[in-house]
Amino acid sequence: xxxxxxxxxxxxxxxxxxxxxxxxxxxxxxxxxxxxxxxxxxxxxxxxxxxxxxxxxxxxxxxxxxxxxxxxxxxxxxxxxxxxxxxxxxxxxxxxxxxxxxxxxxxxxxxxxxxxxxxxxxxxxxxxxxxxxxxxxxxxxxxxxxxxxxxxxxxxxxxxxxxxxxxxxxxxxxxxxxxxxxxxxxxxxxxxxxxxxxxxxxxxxxxxxxxxxxxxxxxxxxxxxxxxxxxxxxxxxxxxxxxxxxxxxxxxxxxxxxxxxxxxxxxxxxxxxxxxxxxxxxxxxxxxxxxxxxxxxxxxxxxx
Numbered sequence: 001x002x003x004x005x006x007x008x009x010x011x012x013x014x015x016x017x018x019x020x021x022x023x024x025x026x027x028x029x030x031x032x033x034x035x036x037x038x039x040x041x042x043x044x045x046x047x048x049x050x051x052x053x054x055x056x057x058x059x060x061x062x063x064x065x066x067x068x069x070x071x072x073x074x075x076x077x078x079x080x081x082x083x084x085x086x087x088x089x090x091x092x093x094x095x096x097x098x099x100x101x102x103x104x105x106x107x108x109x110x111x112x113x114x115x116x117x118x119x120x121x122x123x124x125x126x127x128x129x130x131x132x133x134x135x136x137x138x139x140x141x142x143x144x145x146x147x148x149x150x151x152x153x154x155x156x157x158x159x160x161x162x163x164x165x166x167x168x169x170x171x172x173x174x175x176x177x178x179x180x181x182x183x184x185x186x187x188x189x190x191x192x193x194x195x196x197x198x199x200x201x202x203x204x205x206x207x208x209x210x211x212x213x214x215x216x217x218x219x220x221x222x223x224x225x226x227x228x229x230x231x232x233x234x235x236x237x238x239x240x241x242x243x244x245x246x247x248x249x250x251x252x253x254x255x256x257x258x259x260x261x262x263x264x265x266x267x268x269x270x271x272x273x274x275x276x277x278x279x280x281x282x283x284x285x286x287x288x289x290x291x292x293x294x295x296x297x298x299x300x301x302x303x304x
Contacts, residue, residue, distance in 0.1 A: 050203075
């Protein structure tokens with residue numbers, strides 16, 4: 001693996017009382033459990049992870065009926081901000097915390113702890129009629145990057161059926177998204193910026209839905225959101241390099257050029273029901289759930 005696993009920082013988990021959590025769940029639109037005897041874990045953040053986070057929460061009801069996990073999306077940045085402010089127990093993120101976020105957390109007396117819960121192949125999505133079957137990092141940078149030369153599909157040597165304008169319609173994510181931040185760094189480089197004029201979607205499903213309906217479009221998101229109506233070309237690190245298809249296997253072995261770790265962040269060392277829940281996520285049962293949802297598990301598992 002090419003990824004760092006943990007920050008290894010120690011601090012106190014910012015906890016919330018059961019009543020406070022239930023009140024907050026109502027404010028944020030997450031349904032609080034009817035049984036007031038249940039403890040509630042608030043999990044907010046990455047839209048990439050929201051489907052698997054909901055699957056974990058649903059399965060955990062059978063593991064410990066006295067604990068409910070309330071899951072909401074909103075983007076990695078939103079989840080991290082909520083963790084820093086002490087309003088959630090777990091922040092889901094598809095990117096590492098920024099230095100500025102770590103500084104803000106420490107100013108609040110919090111030392112965030114990073115937990116790698118899986119890996120994801122960030123796929124390039126195209127309309128199924130698009131004839132492109134492979135694409136390079138440099139070509140993606142020329143499509144998405146500020147100053148990039150590619151504005152039409154004919155510049156890539158193809159004619160896309162149904163795309164009369166020949167325009168490359170760039171589908172992206174909003175800037176609070178961890179997917180947006182990771183794609184920017186991995187494709188455009190540390191100092192690269194996006195071109196203006198992309199269509200910025202709230203969530204991964206929105207990206208897929210728009211690309212499915214738009215022959216001229218290109219987008220990106222987690223492989224788990226791929227449908228049978230989407231094309232996902234293989235990606236080359238260099239123009240003359242091997243082209244690697246996005247898959248669970250290529251995310252695990254690191255051969256896919258745009259693979260990334262997926263995180264849960266806590267405000268310090270987790271304790272109590274939050275620690276127990278995270279331990280369960282990292283168990284074979286929890287890791288088989290993330291595999292079933294189309295992501296690569298954080299460790300080797302044997303799933304039936």
